[in-house]
Amino acid sequence: MDIIGEIKTKRQLAEQYIFSLEKWYPVKYTREQYIDAICSPGKVHELLGVDAKTVNRLHKVIFEGRNEKNKPQPITQILAYYGYKYCYKCDRCLLDINFQNSSYRKDGKAGECKQCRAEYLKTGIGNAQKARRKARKLQASVSWGQEGITEFYKKCPEGFQVDHIIPLQGKFVCGLHVLDNLQYLSTLENQKKNNYHESEKYWVVSIG
Numbered sequence: 001m002d003i004i005g006e007i008k009t010k011r012q013l014a015e016q017y018i019f020s021l022e023k024w025y026p027v028k029y030t031r032e033q034y035i036d037a038i039c040s041p042g043k044v045h046e047l048l049g050v051d052a053k054t055v056n057r058l059h060k061v062i063f064e065g066r067n068e069k070n071k072p073q074p075i076t077q078i079l080a081y082y083g084y085k086y087c088y089k090c091d092r093c094l095l096d097i098n099f100q101n102s103s104y105r106k107d108g109k110a111g112e113c114k115q116c117r118a119e120y121l122k123t124g125i126g127n128a129q130k131a132r133r134k135a136r137k138l139q140a141s142v143s144w145g146q147e148g149i150t151e152f153y154k155k156c157p158e159g160f161q162v163d164h165i166i167p168l169q170g171k172f173v174c175g176l177h178v179l180d181n182l183q184y185l186s187t188l189e190n191q192k193k194n195n196y197h198e199s200e201k202y203w204v205v206s207i208g
Contacts, residue, residue: 001118005095008084010039010075013093017078018062025061026054034058038074076107085109089116128153148179160184163193 014035018024024031029048037047045055063077072080079085085096089112099109100117110117128150156162163185166175175181185193 001115003094003113003115004097008082008093010079010086010093011035013078013082013084014039014075017081021062026058038078044074080107085113087111087113087116089113089120123154144178146178149177149182152179152182156184160186161190163190 018031018035026034028050029037033048034044037044040047043052045052048055059074063074076086079093080096083095084093085099085107086093087099092113094113096109098113098115100114101108102110105111112120153162161184163183164175164177165181165183168175168177
């Protein structure tokens with residue numbers, strides 16, 4: 001999966017923003033010192049050796065329309081200003097179009113870029129964890145039968161998907177997320193099968 005747009009670093013974007021300002025108000029520290037602080041882990045005011053109120057006053061000046069309720073980190077606000085987001089996995093700043101939408105995060109975007117996510121899913125571990133979360137949600141996960149599941153996902157052949165033989169959420173029957181209930185199906189076969197299980201035709205006959 002190709003990256004859309006230019007790859008940047010936090011420092012590049014911070015310098016671009018801070019040095020574009022016509023004036024620099026603080027006298028206790030320079031623009032370079034401020035950039036060092038916002039690009040480093042830790043609290044900005046402590047890194048600059050001033051109190052939090054002093055830094056907050058500065059932020060109100062240099063970040064027009066700053067949301068004081070959420071108080072986003074300065075570097076996060078700078079990235080958002082240019083339409084960028086930081087990927088914690090590959091340590092790169094990319095245009096936010098390179099991130100999947102996520103309703104679980106404040107900015108509405110996933111914490112890792114699509115490229116990192118794709119590489120992660122290739123290992124099968126990501127798919128195994130996703131299936132485990134779904135099983136827990138449907139109360140289909142049990143303590144036994146879990147050994148070898150991650151390895152099963154990792155060994156999934158190209159062009160195939162891991163399928164639950166007895167679906168976790170079937171119309172008449174529901175299976176468990178255990179190794180003995182897993183199989184490999186081609187993408188097309190899996191789409192056709194969906195949440196159907198062969199035994200359900202007998203349920204239809206008996207009910208009908």
